[in-house]
Amino acid sequence: MIPRVKICCISSVREARIAIAAGASALGLVSAMPSGPGVIDEATIAEIATIVPPGVASFLLTSATDVDAIIAQQQRTQVNTLQLCDRLERGTLSDLRSALPGIALVQVVHVVGDEAIVEAREAEQAGAHAILLDSGDPRLPVKQLGGTSRRHDWRISRKIRESLQIPLFLAGGLRPENLRDAVETVGPFGLDLCTGVRTDGLLDAEKLQQFMLTIRGLATSFPGTYGNPS
Numbered sequence: 001m002i003p004r005v006k007i008c009c010i011s012s013v014r015e016a017r018i019a020i021a022a023g024a025s026a027l028g029l030v031s032a033m034p035s036g037p038g039v040i041d042e043a044t045i046a047e048i049a050t051i052v053p054p055g056v057a058s059f060l061l062t063s064a065t066d067v068d069a070i071i072a073q074q075q076r077t078q079v080n081t082l083q084l085c086d087r088l089e090r091g092t093l094s095d096l097r098s099a100l101p102g103i104a105l106v107q108v109v110h111v112v113g114d115e116a117i118v119e120a121r122e123a124e125q126a127g128a129h130a131i132l133l134d135s136g137d138p139r140l141p142v143k144q145l146g147g148t149s150r151r152h153d154w155r156i157s158r159k160i161r162e163s164l165q166i167p168l169f170l171a172g173g174l175r176p177e178n179l180r181d182a183v184e185t186v187g188p189f190g191l192d193l194c195t196g197v198r199t200d201g202l203l204d205a206e207k208l209q210q211f212m213l214t215i216r217g218l219a220t221s222f223p224g225t226y227g228n229p230s
């Protein structure tokens with residue numbers, strides 16, 4: 001299976017069109033965060049969401065930890081996928097599923113150590129449709145919830161992938177040069193990247209093209225990347 005590609009930190013309709021034309025399966029739209037380079041305002045997120053065609057997912061990245069606030073964000077922006085970059089503190093994934101049928105829920109787990117394995121399993125059991133592994137650190141005084149351009153320990157990511165039945169996205173420091181290693185080591189359902197396809201903060205069509213060509217050149221199949229088919 002060739003992994004899906006999610007291009008994150010999309011900052012304009014123009015960047016969205018570039019990513020879609022290059023073959024991205026999903027676009028990441030980053031709302032207010034405690035830190036990071038990719039934040040845009042909600043009006044722009046809503047504008048971009050309107051031009052995303054069927055078959056391409058529009059992910060709203062949120063740092064909110066209150067279910068009611070997250071529901072309100074989805075209603076304002078009309079995205080089809082919510083990426084929860086932090087742990088919920090008020091309400092549950094099950095509450096979100098009930099309130100927003102048809103909206104996919106992707107729980108981010110930051111791989112800081114082995115405890116991420118349990119965290120990912122708990123999110124699956126709580127109702128996440130997919131898990132996204134990233135390299136932030138929510139324990140810092142100013143939380144890092146993504147956009148770090150750092151890799152984490154992909155051996156832990158592989159263990160997590162093997163323990164899940166739901167799709168796994170891998171994020172954090174991905175670029176054309178380490179793509180093969182990432183896919184062979186982790187075997188993710190999808191790859192998510194922000195800084196690796198940007199130059200001076202802007203989406204770089206050439207880097208993106210290089211990334212997509214490298215992905216398509218990966219002829220190997222990776223059994224088990226989407227649970228167990230039985």
Ligand SMILES: O=C(O)c1ccccc1NCC(=O)[C@H](O)[C@H](O)COP(=O)(O)O
Binds near residue numbers: 009085150194195
């Ligand atoms: O980019 C940000 O500002 C950001 C801040 C907080 C959460 C997520 C953020 N970016 C979106 C992503 O999820 C990135 O695609 C992901 O962290 C990978 O980023 P990178 O390592 O730069 O490829």
